[in-house]
Amino acid sequence: MTGAVHLSDAVERARSGDVEAFETLYRATAGRVYALCLRMCRDPHLAEELVQECYVRAWQKLGTFRGDSLFTTWMHRLATNVVLGHFRRAGRRIDDLADAGERVAAEPAAERSSELALDLERAIASLPAGARTVLVLHDVEGYTHEEIARMSGVAPGTSKAQLSRARRLLRKVLTP
């Protein structure tokens, strides 16, 4: 049985209220959802709360999943919207190009680790919120500027500007 078929079966059962099946879906996708939440909000505790919110929301909305995309894709999109919704409620605007200016948090600029990925994660975490959000959605998660614009309610040009800024800041942080 392939993973997709396995999840497809679990989706069907979860849609009819089978909590065990929904747990299967959680186990299969939680890592990706947590990674998204953590990278976008950079606070592990908040990321945990957002992950919980994502799955509670998914449970409520499973009936709207039509199956014309992979469950993982649907879940990821839902998680992105949950995080962006949290940002909106918290008054964090991803179109604020002036947020934190060209500054990055001091912590990640610390000594370079031999683990480059960890360095990179820290560097991402150091970015201003708007730049970090767009960078994660575009360069890590693979969304287009148009998709980011639709989800976050900003112009595609704003998304592009935030991405350029994020990459520029990242290179600055990562340069020895």
Place this chain on the structure above:
Amino acid sequence: MTCDELRRRLDDYLDGALQAEERTDIEAHLADCAACRAELDELEGLVRRLGDLPEAIEPPRDLWPDISSRLAPPVVVAGRFGSSARRWMAVAASVAAALAALLVAYSTGLQHGSEEAVTAREATPLAVPAGLEDTGFAEAEAEFSAARDRLLATLAERRDSMSPETLRVVDDNLRVIDEAIERISSALVDDPLNPRLANQLASAYRRQIELLQRASRLPAET
């Protein structure tokens, strides 16, 4: 095209967001400018690293218990017992809660009630819908049955003090309720996700306990 102009467009170039003419201009500049090629290489390397980041990061703790505790019972729709065991357990749990409330009321009633009894009556085993053995329902129903037996025993001791008319009314009502419980339990086996049936079952249990309590407290008539 100057180096500054090129670098302002480098992200769009890398992301394939430029028109063919602009791409041609940039590529012409890159062919002659080592510094801008280095800039492009660095940017490409960064984007590649970002794309290579682990897709998943496991949460530091298992979040499922917290999530599952927040999952509201799903909208219950008619269906067969089996693949929907979890949904039925939610229904059973509501019936069990109703029974538990009845038992509290019954215990309170015993403390304030009389010791007299009414009728001798065989306690009919209650039908437990299949699949409920592992839920709080079966346990609550066992307690309910024990409570009912105690009330029936009290009623049996009072039987001689009650008029035939009163006994007949009590017995008829108990029989009607027993039949209702049997009928509803049977319907629940066929339609275990039906919340209306679950409510009816809890209601029938409640009526039976209330009837037995009232009968146990009737003043002596003979």
